[in-house]
Structures are given as structure tokens and as C-alpha cells.
Amino acid sequence: TDALDASAICRLEISALLVTKKKRNLESKGIPGLVAMEITGGVIPYAEQSSMSQARLSPVFLNLRITEALSISVRAVPGSSSGSTLVSLTMAHSNTHNENITVKNIALHPGHSRYETDGIIHKDQSMPGGQNLVRDMSKYVKWGFAPRTEPKLPLVIKPRESFSTVVSIDAGEDLKSRSFFSPVSVTAVVGDSCAVVENTDVRWTTGQIAVEPADAFRVDLSLTQSSCYVGAPLVVSLRVLNLSTETRDLMLLMAKDEEKISSMSPKVGSVNTAVVSEVNGYTFGVWGLSEDDDGTARHNRDHELLAVDAALLLGEVKGQHSVDAELRFVPLREGTLDVPNLKLYDKIEGKWYNCMHMLKLVAAAKKE
Secondary structure, three states: OHHHHOEEEEEEEEOOEEEEEOOOOOOOOOOHHHHHOOOOOOOOOHHHOOOEEEEEOOOEEEEEEEEOOEEEEEEEEEOOOOOEEEEEEEEEEOOOOOOOEEEEEEEEOHHHEEEEEOOEEOOOEOOOOOOEOOEOOHHHEEEEEOOOOOOOOOEEEOOOOEEEEEEEEEEEEOOOOOEEEEEEEEEEEEOOOEEEEEEEEEEEEOEEOOOOOOOOEEEEEEEOOOOEEOOOOEEEEEEEEEOOOOOEEEEEEEOOOHHHHHHOOHHHHHHOOOEEEEEOOEEEEEOOOOOOOOOOOOOOOOOOEEEOOOEEEEEEEOOOOEEEEEEEEEEOOOEEEEOOOEEEEEOOOOEEEEEOOOOEEEEEOOOO
């Protein structure tokens, strides 16, 4: 049914027009010299003024089916950080023909963006009857494919096949967080020679960035794997952006409940102190390696998500620069788990910075 709805039946009429040239009538009165030059002052009847005759041949009728080569659909969801949007893009064969589809290119076009507020696309016009206002947001947008989803182009899609990928959009501007619609296009070849372009609109949102240098950091967190299991280690990737113009020497720590830790005995406090080590140039810290640890569960330990790396030395980060790192965790139970908040310590200024976020993950039962 969907295949029939995606096509249209039409009848095309082709008719040939036969045109012949008539001989001119030079018998009208006039000066002989002018008659020889086909210039005469005599009156030529109107019927003889036209030197061409036309005859329409019998028409030929062609029955055509107009159909789409492939269909594309998109679904956008907010990413893990401000100004991040993840777009699920699915390309499917239309199944109304038997030719293979070869996808040559996939592109987002932020230079043709339309502004949206409260679910309404703004269609401002420069003048009455003018075109809808299109904004060029190219300098505010960075886009690409999410890790391990980039398609290998050219991509061949056969009948009754489809392919999905994830497009990652990062956008930031100085004003405020706003939503836009931009076209995403798929360029393909049907069979061997027929080129087509399919497009649709996708919604994405910008994130507000610091207008002036600020004594703060922007931390982006993301999961590097799609599935998590109890007892299996997982990795959380993070990027720390220094919003100031000064160089910072940073250390990243897991944020603990300070009130609970201070109310515990010194022995428990020593158990919950991170032990920092260095192996092959990689500096890390873990919990529970103190010699006083007897393996007893503590209330101020992680009962849901065990933080393997309790401390990371990020090193010097110059102003307006960023550094990437990875944190390892082990889920201890099934269900939705909260990733602990983080703290940054600048060893140059001796300042602490709190990183509050809402990143969660869902852990499934351990595979057998």
C-alpha cells in the first residue's frame, strides 16, 4: 500500500508538428529588378505572406508511473550536552522499482535554517510577496556522524533494504538557546545514471556559550557504548573546555557527599580516600585500595555505580582550549543509574569547581 501511495499514474501525450516551407509567389506587379531581389511593391495576399506551412501528426500516448527513488526519515533527540542534538537518519528503498540505489553523499545544510519558537516556524518575509527568511547558521554549527555510525560511501541499497545512521549536531551562539529547522539531503544514483536528491527538515537547538571569558569550565559527558551490563566495565567520555583566558592545571575528582564523609570515623574516611597511581604515563585514582579496607560495605560508597577512576590528572589546559579524558565505571545493579557528579581542582589557583549534570545510564542483567 505504501509503495502504491508513493507513486502516481499519468498519461503523457506526445504530438509531432511537421513544418514545410512554401515557395514564394513572385508574379505580383512590381519593378522587375526588385522582383528578382524578392522585393516588390505589389500587394501580396495575407494567405501568401507566410512562407511556412504546419501540419500536426497523430499523437502518441505514453502511460507513465512517477515514483520516488528512496525515502528518508529523521528523528531528533537532545544530546548529553547543551547545544548537542542527535539525529537518527533512515534511508529506505521505495520498493516501487527494481533498481539499486547508490547513496553518494549525506549532508546537513545549516546555511538554509529557519528559526522556530514555541513550535512555530518563523516565516518572516523581507517584503510583501518575498521569500521566507532563511538564516545562515553555518558558523555556529559543527556536524558529523556519531562514533561507529559513519556510513561507508558509496552505499548500495537494494530493494526492500534500508540503512540507518546517527548525525551529531553541535551548535552554540552568544545570544540564547534557540531552535532551528535545516534541510538534510541524501544524494543518490538510481541504477547506473539517474541522479536524485531527497531531502527533509530536521530540528536542532543551539546552546548558549560564554560571551566573554569566564572563570568556569564546560564539561561534556557522553557514553561510548550503547549497552551496559551489571558487572561489566563501561567508559564515560568527557571533554573539559576552559572558558577563561588563563591556563589551568586541573585534577578531576568524583564528588562525594562531604557531610556523610565528615560524620564517619577516621578509619572509614581513610577507606574512602582515593589512591592515585601512575602506570606508563597514565595517572589515575581508585577507591578502596587502602590497607585499612576490610571489604565491608560503607554507606558513603557507590552502591549503584562503582567508579574505577576516582581521580584523574588532566594537566595544564590553556585558555579557550579543551582536554579529553575517560572515566571507567562498573554497574552494580540493574536499572537506571546516576553517574556521579564531578569536581575540578585547579592546582595553580587552588580553586575547586563543581560540575553538576543529569547523565544517567540503564544497566541490564549480566550476560550469561
